[in-house]
Amino acid sequence: MVTIHDVAKLAGVSVATVSRVVNENKRVAEKTRTRVEWAISELNYAPSVLGRNLRTSKSNLLLVLLPSISNPFYTEIINGIEDTAIARGYNILLCETDSNPKREAIYFNLLRNRLAEGIISMDPSVNKNKLLELAESYPVVQCSEYDTESPIPYVTIDNEQAAYDAVTHLIESGHRKIALINSDERFLYARQRQNGYEKAMQKHGLPIRDEWVYNAEHLRFGAGQKAIRTLLQLHDRPSAVFAVSDVYAIGALKEIHRLGKKVPEDIAIIGFDKITFSDMAFPTLSTIAQPMYEMGCISAEMIMDEISGVNVNSRVLEHKLIKRDST
Amino acid sequence: MVTIHDVAKLAGVSVATVSRVVNENKRVAEKTRTRVEWAISELNYAPSVLGRNLRTSKSNLLLVLLPSISNPFYTEIINGIEDTAIARGYNILLCETDSNPKREAIYFNLLRNRLAEGIISMDPSVNKNKLLELAESYPVVQCSEYDTESPIPYVTIDNEQAAYDAVTHLIESGHRKIALINSDERFLYARQRQNGYEKAMQKHGLPIRDEWVYNAEHLRFGAGQKAIRTLLQLHDRPSAVFAVSDVYAIGALKEIHRLGKKVPEDIAIIGFDKITFSDMAFPTLSTIAQPMYEMGCISAEMIMDEISGVNVNSRVLEHKLIKRDST
DNA sequence: GTGAAAGCGCTAACAT
């Protein structure tokens, strides 16, 4: 490995001068600078991030914590984070936790070791206490999922209102028996969307039956298929379904079709997120659009501001009802 | 930040002893070990990756280079890489290059700086020369895309044979006019699959018309939609299409449906990869299954073997024709 | 069994 010493030797200067050139410090004579730059390219020298970090605690690296890379919802947020980070000279390190506390701990340590300068958490199953403890000493931002009672800044949408809008759309389309495919209630967004569902139903004097609320296990197409199978077997069958994720909704769409029924005639479906696939499904999926890309951009801005000592405020962004063929 | 010195002080020992305990070196008295361990947990100490790396060049970090996180094809490979790496104590750093040489350079430097110990490249647009140069000094493995003439070990499938199988399936279903939706011909897989397409056509004495070969721009659904629109406008229209990616095929499926035509009656479609969504599309997509997860596992094994000095050989894995409703 | 000290590559005072 080529070190700063090799360059200094070849250029016939001290390591300090090389460091000055590399860091674009002004106080170097033009002639010296040229010679050093020549030596650098001659040796194909790249400064060690390790050595630099150790000295300056500056890695220009951001950690992004997410439960799984397989969900397209995160994919689009990440695009936003990346573009924004890159523009300000930061690079990101994607950390898939798989909801595994051990892996989470490894990534937290990366931050505590100053290998990264800040962390954006999108993991709903993150250990809230550990994250809070981390946030006391290091820059932390939460994206999408957050904690109502913690001081950690976040960017999100109004999940309750969004769910309310989705269900109201179904009601206004003439549905009275509306089911909910929810994910794990441990997650804040799941509870908030369930609240929105319930409020919309109550507002219109519609009954909520326990058996119409289905909690899916994993965030996969298969879970949506299983959910709709259960719902369709009910004695008192719902005529419409609100799924808290497009992934569930698309699985449901597929399964309904496989069973020879029609959407929205036999049963209407609305999803949540507006992932790219939602427009490729048959029929096209009505959904609640989250500004994923923007959420990514904003959380990246927030974390970089925090790092540079600027005060940041949480943000609640706008969602949008997208009416398509499934309702 | 808590350092090894803090722990040493609290435990009343030297930093060397703390280091021994942390690294599970045998030569520490039971009593001392207990006291040190107590101090560690008392202070919530986590060894600095930075300091350790600088000394040992051991980061237990793997770099994974990919063009875009949005393609589900990569997602499943990454799952395989992650599971395998984690099992052997490595963590991975996902690096999205967006086919941008500058970003590529940043990640290469991470390797040259020993911040990571090896790199798995899945980027078809990677700079072959730079990668080759890197491979002379550091562990490098290519996954899916590779270079026929370079000594860098790779894991892939037989793209030509797989494409041949896909097209043969269409021919055996009675099609004679078969179009190809390909991606950028700069990519090896694109050229190989085109070869397979041509060989299958020639083998059965079928004509290949230039206008039946469409090169899409970006790997997005929209590109598939655009491609099929062009193909359907041809005077001499193909009755079947082989798309080199499920993403193109699904876009095509959607567009055909939107135009009021039927698959496979009006036009048959076969894709490539077998991404999860291919089974959610309407109709379900026939495709060539790549063992993505396995490819990930094997490339991870390969890179870790390389790192530990074990000799590794390139691997060509089996593909499989999946007949579903679109053909 | 344990400690002292050198040194990994780098930056930033401080000196010249």
Add this chain to the structure above:
DNA sequence: ATGTTAGCGCTTTCAC
């Protein structure tokens, strides 16, 4: 304008 040097947190000889 440039060089000298301490020290970032850690591991690892080499003494004791």
